[in-house]
Amino acid sequence: MKVFLAVTSLLPSYGGPALSVSRLAGALTELGIEVGLWAADQSAATTPFLRPGPSVRRLTGTECEALDDLGGADIVHDNGIWLPHNHRLASLASRHDIPRVVSTHGMLEPWAINHKWAKKSVAWWLYQRRDLKRARCHHTTAETEARNVQRLGLGVPVRVIPIGVDLPEIDCRAEGIEDGRRRRSDRKEALFLGRIYPVKGLPMLVEAWARVRPQGWHLQIAGPDEAGHLIAVKNAVLAAGLSEVVSFIGPVSGASKQSILLDADLFVLPTYSESFGMAIAEALAHGLPVLTTTGAPWPMLQKHNCGWWVDATVDGIAEGLRQATSLDSETLQRMGRRGQAFVKAEYRWGRIAKQFIAMYESVLHRANSHRRVNRRQS
Numbered sequence: 001m002k003v004f005l006a007v008t009s010l011l012p013s014y015g016g017p018a019l020s021v022s023r024l025a026g027a028l029t030e031l032g033i034e035v036g037l038w039a040a041d042q043s044a045a046t047t048p049f050l051r052p053g054p055s056v057r058r059l060t061g062t063e064c065e066a067l068d069d070l071g072g073a074d075i076v077h078d079n080g081i082w083l084p085h086n087h088r089l090a091s092l093a094s095r096h097d098i099p100r101v102v103s104t105h106g107m108l109e110p111w112a113i114n115h116k117w118a119k120k121s122v123a124w125w126l127y128q129r130r131d132l133k134r135a136r137c138h139h140t141t142a143e144t145e146a147r148n149v150q151r152l153g154l155g156v157p158v159r160v161i162p163i164g165v166d167l168p169e170i171d172c173r174a175e176g177i178e179d180g181r182r183r184r185s186d187r188k189e190a191l192f193l194g195r196i197y198p199v200k201g202l203p204m205l206v207e208a209w210a211r212v213r214p215q216g217w218h219l220q221i222a223g224p225d226e227a228g229h230l231i232a233v234k235n236a237v238l239a240a241g242l243s244e245v246v247s248f249i250g251p252v253s254g255a256s257k258q259s260i261l262l263d264a265d266l267f268v269l270p271t272y273s274e275s276f277g278m279a280i281a282e283a284l285a286h287g288l289p290v291l292t293t294t295g296a297p298w299p300m301l302q303k304h305n306c307g308w309w310v311d312a313t314v315d316g317i318a319e320g321l322r323q324a325t326s327l328d329s330e331t332l333q334r335m336g337r338r339g340q341a342f343v344k345a346e347y348r349w350g351r352i353a354k355q356f357i358a359m360y361e362s363v364l365h366r367a368n369s370h371r372r373v374n375r376r377q378s
Contacts, residue, residue: 001360002034004073004098006063006089008080010039010047012253013224015195016278017105020163021079022047025056027164027353036070038063040085063088067096075360076100077139081107081132082123090131099136099367101359106141106275108149111199111295132156136363141276142297159359164349165281167340168258188329190219190321191264191288193252194279197226201270201293201312202233208270208317210240214325217245219268222260224251261286265332266324270317271295281347284339289332291320306339 005028007021008014025037037044038059045060059066063085067073076093080086081104093100106112113120120128129152132138138158140146146158194200202221209219219242221233230248237246252260261267267283267290274280274296283290290307292298293316301307308324310316324332 001357001364002036002070002072002074003028003360004036004038004059004067004070004076006038006040006076006078006085008039008083008085009041010037010043011041013251016163016276017079017103018047020278023164023166023349024353024356027349028356029056030350031353031357033357036066036073038066040083063092067092072096073098074364077103077360079103080105081128082120087127087131090127090134094134097371099363100134101137101139101363102132102135103139103141104145104149104275106145106273108152109145109273109275110148111273115199129154136367137359139359144297145275159362161352161355161359162347163276163278163281164352165278165285165343165347166349167285167344168261186216188217188265188325189263190217190266190268190325191222191260191283192220192268192270193222193257193260193283194269195226196221196223196230196233198229199272201272201295201317202229203236204312204314204317205268205270206233206236206240206242206246207314208321209246210242211314211318212321212325213245214321217325219246220249220260220264221246222249222252222257258286261288264288265329266291268292268317268321269296270312272312281343284336284343285347287333287336287340289324289335289339291317291324293317300342301339304338304342306335306342 005021005025007017010018010022012018025035028035036057036059042060044058057070059069076089076098078086078089078100090100133154133156135156138149138156140149140158140160141162143160146160149158196202237243261283267288269277269280269292271293272295277296277298280290280292280296280298290301293310293312295312299309301309308320310320
C-alpha cells in the first residue's frame with residue numbers, strides 16, 4: 001500500500017499535527033507501508049522529526065508534483081481542512097480517482113467553527129462542504145469529535161482512532177533523576193505546555209490560580225505565542241498580582257521539553273476545545289497527573305485515577321486546582337505512574353498505526369467495490 005500523507009506544516013510551532021503526522025508516517029513505514037510525506041510549507045524536507053528506521057519519502061513541490069514524485073498513491077490522507085492546499089488535494093484526488101481520507105483535527109468542533117466564522121462560512125459554501133462530502137472517510141481522534149462531524153450530515157463514514165504517544169527514554173542515571181522523575185524541591189511546579197492561543201483557556205487558568213493561590217506552588221507556561229495572545233495572558237497575570245508565581249518560558253522542544261515535563265508535579269490544560277489533546281498524552285507518558293477540562297476528550301483521567309476532568313469554567317478549574325494542589329508529592333507521583341501505565345497500554349504508535357492501516361484497507365475495499373459496480377453499470 002502506498003499512502004500520500006499531507007499536512008499544513010511539520011514545524012513544531014504548528015502544534016500537535018506537526019508531531020503526530022510525522023510520527024504516524026514513521027510508524028506506518030515500520031509496518032511495511034510506503035509513505036510519502038508532504039507539507040504545504042515544504043517543511044517535510046528540512047524538519048528532523050523522524051526516528052531512525054524504515055525510510056519515509058519526504059516530498060516537496062506542489063501537491064501534483066509531490067504525488068507524481070511518489071509514483072502515484074493508493075490513498076491520499078489529508079490532515080486538515082479550510083486552506084487552499086486542502087481544496088487542491090481534494091480536487092487532485094477526485095481527478096485521479098484516488099480515495100481520500102480527511103483527518104479533521106478538531107477543525108469542525110463548535111468552538112473552532114465559530115472562531116472566525118465569517119471567513120470560514122464563505123469557504124464552507126464555496127468548496128469545503130463539497131470537498132468533505134467527496135472524501136471516502138473522515139478520521140477523528142475521539143467519539144465526541146466524531147459525533148460533531150456526523151451532525152453535519154455529510155454522508156461520509158467516520159472512523160475514530162486516537163493519536164499515538166512516544167514513551168520517553170529517561171536516563172535515570174542523570175543527575176537529579178530518581179524513579180524516572182526529578183528529585184523534588186520544596187516548591188511544586190504546575191505546567192501548561194502548548195500554543196498560547198485563545199482556545200487553550202489560559203486567562204481562565206490565571207483567574208482560577210488567583211482564586212486558589214496554592215501555597216508552595218509555581219505555575220510555568222511554556223509554548224509559542226499565536227495571534228499575539230501572549231500579551232493578553234501576561235497582562236492577566238500582572239493584573240492578578242501573580243508575577244512572582246507564574247513564569248513564561250516560550251517554546252520548548254527536544255531535551256528542554258522533556259526536562260520541564262520531568263521537573264513538573266502537575267500538568268494543566270484549561271482548554272475550551274481539543275480534538276484529542278496530544279499534550280495530555282505526552283504529560284501522562286512522562287508520569288504527570290493531569291488537570292484538564294471537559295473541552296478535552298479525556299474522561300478516562302478520572303476512571304484511571306490519574307487526573308481531574310473539570311468544567312471548562314473558572315469555577316471548575318479552581319476546584320480542580322484546590323484538589324490537585326492539596327495532595328502531597330507521593331500521591332501525585334502515584335497518580336502519574338497510573339497515567340503512564342494507561343498510555344503505555346493504549347497509545348503506543350505501533351498499536352495506533354495498525355488501526356490506521358485497517359482504516360485504509362476498508363476505504364480501499366469500498367472504493368474498489370464502487371469501481372466494479374460502475375464498470376458493470378456502464
